[in-house]
Amino acid sequence: MEGTPQQPKNCTSLLEELVAEARKAPPGGQVADYIPALAHVNADAVGIAVVELDGTVHTAGDANEAFSIQSISKIFGLAMAMNRMDDALWERVRMEPSGQAFNSIVQLEWEHGIPRNPFINAGALVVADVLTSRYSSSKTAFVQYVRQLANNESIHADHDVWESEKEHGNRNAALAYLMKSFGNIESGVPEVLDHYFFQCSIAMNCVDLARSLGFLANKGIQPGTEQRICDARSAHRINALLSTSGMYDQSGEFAFTVGLPAKSGVGGGIVAVVPDYGVICAWSPPLNRYGNPARAVEMITQFALRLGLSVYH
Structure with a gap:
């Protein structure tokens, strides 16, 4: 990734603004019900977290509420x-x-x-x-x-x-x-x-998910512990696969508009990797026709656009 991501003066304020916008927006779809246990989640839940490589955590909304990570x-x-x-x-x-x-x-x-x-x-x-x-x-x-x-x-x-x-x-x-x-x-x-x-069926919240995938933003080394989780080539390959296939049949559109490796799950979560910066995780259960959480996708899209984040600079 070329260049340094633009640092907002107050990242948490930006996230709170994105959550407020998401809460006012239409849900963009329905909660997954083909797995009955998922049909009972709160369709109005909205959360987002950003965990930077230096360990700094920013959250807004329901970022600390655990949900089923599913395909993530x-x-x-x-x-x-x-x-x-x-x-x-x-x-x-x-x-x-x-x-x-x-x-x-x-x-x-x-x-x-x-x-x-x-x-x-x-x-x-x-x-x-x-x-x-x-x-x-x-x-x-x-x-x-x-x-x-x-x-x-x-x-x-x-x-x-x-x-x-x-x-x-x-x-x-x-x-x-x-x-x-x-x-x-x-x-x-x-x-x-x-x-x-x-x-x-593993349950995690936005902060846990964003923190857990930090190694993909750091060439295979987990921030904080400095443990090598995989080699740099493997991190590159996982990110490449996330870019081409992580968002089901919306992967091309997401790469085109956002430009970050990402993976969604029918539990309503989505994670996006920003190399050399950190990981974003957003959650909102209603799914669009592609099986992706519409409001969570929009929050990550707006965060990336406003900060100029993309691996395709």
């Missing part, structure tokens, strides 16, 4: 799998935008069980298979990894969401069994699904 968990899983498999991972999952729905079965059939990228559901299931086959207790390893990154030992999976995911996860099961038929799932499918639903 795919970033953590990918980082763990890349550490275990390195380049061999890319023989089992590609790095191309899909152009299809995030849970498309047709595309997976056409392409012989090799998912287009790790951020669609099929790709995340391959990553979950890598973790279940390479950790003696992948769920424990996953939540400990996230706790360490967020520096918060209280982070946990929401049991009600986990059970709801398992009860209504038939399409993900279909994807996993199809890939198993092509030889691209090594573990038992029920074990892979259990891990995947568990990681999606």
